[in-house]
Amino acid sequence: MKNTSEIIFDKLVYSCAFESYRGHEEFIPDHFLGFQISGETHAFHEQGKTVIKENTVVLVRKNQLIRTIKYPSAKEKYQFVSITLDDETLKQYAAENKIVAYADFPGDQRLFFEPDDFFKSYFASLIPYIDKTREVPSKLAALKVKEAIELLLLSNPAFKNLLFDFSEPHKIDLEEFMNRNFMFNVTVDAFARLTGRSLSGFKRDFNKIFQMTPKQWLKEKRLKEAYYLIKNRDKKPSDIYLDLGFENLSHFYSSFKKKFGMTTTEV
Incomplete structure (x- = not known):
């Protein structure tokens, strides 16, 4: 069977692979929340290498370059699901909830972690849409993205300084x-x-x-x-x-x- 990457709805992407393969070089323009369902993702970036193991949640920062290699496990195909948290959605959420970023988010803070019960339940709720047992109404899709934001803020309130920082990138060397x-x-x-x-x-x-x-x-x-x-x-x-x-x-x-x-x- 072929490797696939499928858009389930406009901000939910599901990747599946039956053999190890190298992903494309990617410029990541938006934050995204991802979950490694099975297998491993080896991500190479400016700071080095990150291995995203099975049953791990990862919050990936916007505006960076990433190269990936995707590995199925010995028993399972490779599966990764991600929710895009674009600026338009985040600005709307910040306005509705009167949220303002008040400090810089540390550049070296870990952004991948073991999922708690809330995250486990959240990603489990996406499986029916991935398996095509249900269609995703647009209103529900928007609610699922907002739910992802809520869970991130619940897990670490300081994430608001990352998610809701809408300043333009500064000129760097x-x-x-x-x-x-x-x-x-x-x-x-x-x-x-x-x-x-x-x-x-x-x-x-x-x-x-x-x-x-x-x-x-x-x-x-x-x-x-x-x-x-x-x-x-x-x-x-x-x-x-x-x-x-x-x-x-x-x-x-x-x-x-x-x-x-x-x-x-x-x-």
């Missing part, structure tokens, strides 16, 4: 950010947003720092990293090309030879 995140194969638009810039502002600042376009620099940076890994770490191209942001192996080989005037086996 572009050079430092790009050197930490060059391997993520996402759009230049996503890089611009993550560094707190408009697309035109990002390209202008980028050119001042690197004296080339973002696409040119990304290709150069990835190829130099590939050369280092092959020569000094004895890595195989087939093991690293995806992790460095190349979409296919043949493109990697041709780009490598054009850049260095030799094949990967001649390094």
Whole structure:
């Protein structure tokens, strides 16, 4: 059977897999609440690696880059369900309940945890919609999203400083950010947003720092990293090309030879 990712309603996504597979590189524009029904998700991000084990709830912050590998368990297929908590919904909820974020939310605080009885009951209530034993009326779908927000605030009141912070991302050090995140194969638009810039502002600042376009620099940076890994770490191209942001192996080989005037086996 095939791996699937299915939108049950506009903010509920169900992922299923029968064999290990690598997910797409993703720019996460909205917070989301997820539950690992079975199997494991290995998530790679700027801060390192997070392993989301079976029966774990995870609250994923918006505005970040993530790469995932999805593993079924020995007995069960991989299953993960997530609810998107977009800004429009959160702003409406904050207005209705007169909530204002009053402090910064700690950047290093754990956002994955064992579910309590409330979370277990909540995610169990979504199963009939995933199994298609019931249709989801739009009004009920909106209530399920609000219920997710309520449960998060009940589990940790400080989450309001994360969920209801609607400030625009601040301009951050572009050079430092790009050197930490060059391997993520996402759009230049996503890089611009993550560094707190408009697309035109990002390209202008980028050119001042690197004296080339973002696409040119990304290709150069990835190829130099590939050369280092092959020569000094004895890595195989087939093991690293995806992790460095190349979409296919043949493109990697041709780009490598054009850049260095030799094949990967001649390094």
